[in-house]
Amino acid sequence: MSRNTATVLMIGDVVGAPGLRALYALLPSLIRRHDADLVVANGENALAGFGIGADEIAAMHSYGVQVITTGNHVWERKDAPDLLEREQYVLRPANYPRGLPGRGMVQVQGRHHEWIVINLQGRRELYDIDCPFAAADALLQAAQKQHPHAIPVVDFHAELAQEKEALAWHLDGRVAVVAGTHTHVPTADERILPQGTGYLSDIGMTGPIDSVIGMKVDTCIRRFLTQIPFKMEIAEGDAVLMGAAFTIDVETRRCVAIQRIFETL
Numbered sequence: 001m002s003r004n005t006a007t008v009l010m011i012g013d014v015v016g017a018p019g020l021r022a023l024y025a026l027l028p029s030l031i032r033r034h035d036a037d038l039v040v041a042n043g044e045n046a047l048a049g050f051g052i053g054a055d056e057i058a059a060m061h062s063y064g065v066q067v068i069t070t071g072n073h074v075w076e077r078k079d080a081p082d083l084l085e086r087e088q089y090v091l092r093p094a095n096y097p098r099g100l101p102g103r104g105m106v107q108v109q110g111r112h113h114e115w116i117v118i119n120l121q122g123r124r125e126l127y128d129i130d131c132p133f134a135a136a137d138a139l140l141q142a143a144q145k146q147h148p149h150a151i152p153v154v155d156f157h158a159e160l161a162q163e164k165e166a167l168a169w170h171l172d173g174r175v176a177v178v179a180g181t182h183t184h185v186p187t188a189d190e191r192i193l194p195q196g197t198g199y200l201s202d203i204g205m206t207g208p209i210d211s212v213i214g215m216k217v218d219t220c221i222r223r224f225l226t227q228i229p230f231k232m233e234i235a236e237g238d239a240v241l242m243g244a245a246f247t248i249d250v251e252t253r254r255c256v257a258i259q260r261i262f263e264t265l
Contacts, residue, residue, distance in 0.1 A: 007245050008246050011242075013205045016046065016234040022207070022241040028063070030261065037113050041068060051080060069157070116151065118152065126159055157182045177198045186242050196253070208240075244259065
């Protein structure tokens with residue numbers, strides 16, 4: 001890797017024990033292969049599919065994840081407020097109403113370079129929280145003043161590709177990466193926008209491959225056939241790690257390459 005570039009690995013939603021197992025087995029070699037300066041992974045499903053706990057946070061960090069982003073499911077565990085306050089490198093979407101615990105942006109030192117990681121959540125077909133576009137503007141303005149040389153990247157946890165694309169265009173040239181999470185289904189629309197922002201609508205999930213978004217297939221089928229909300233449980237079997245490697249020109253903070261990741265155990 002050139003000294004003038006740096007790579008951030010963005011890892012898709014980690015789902016339960018299978019997802020953690022995939023991280024443990026596959027992430028170290030990915031870091032070496034891509035000479036990654038920073039690793040960001042979404043962990044909102046790491047604890048049995050819903051939420052994240054202290055053990056999962058410690059495990060993800062020990063496997064090589066520097067910043068853990070989340071989304072709507074992070075609030076489903078009763079200890080979430082304490083964890084979000086205590087864990088500096090565990091984010092929750094920044095555009096939840098003011099006064100809630102935790103933070104949606106963090107400055108982090110990678111292996112060689114300084115980064116800003118921003119976590120946002122969409123509103124279409126999710127919760128009617130604060131505007132992610134306005135939140136991004138305010139966060140970037142603050143980050144530019146405090147950390148003018150840091151490379152900014154965004155995990156946008158949203159349902160609709162339209163909303164993700166719109167935010168990427170809104171931020172084009174102001175952030176190096178907008179990586180979509182939440183749907184657990186990877187897309188193949190990676191591209192670099194005209195002003196240099198690398199974009200991918202969804203980087204997928206890290207968890208059981210023989211599943212419906214990480215959950216047992218039979219249960220998901222029953223839910224659709226009957227319209228009864230049977231409790232979903234994490235599937236078993238082989239695991240996969242999904243994500244993307246974004247390579248950034250350090251001087252210009254423009255994305256110069258994107259490589260999707262789909263690695264199975």
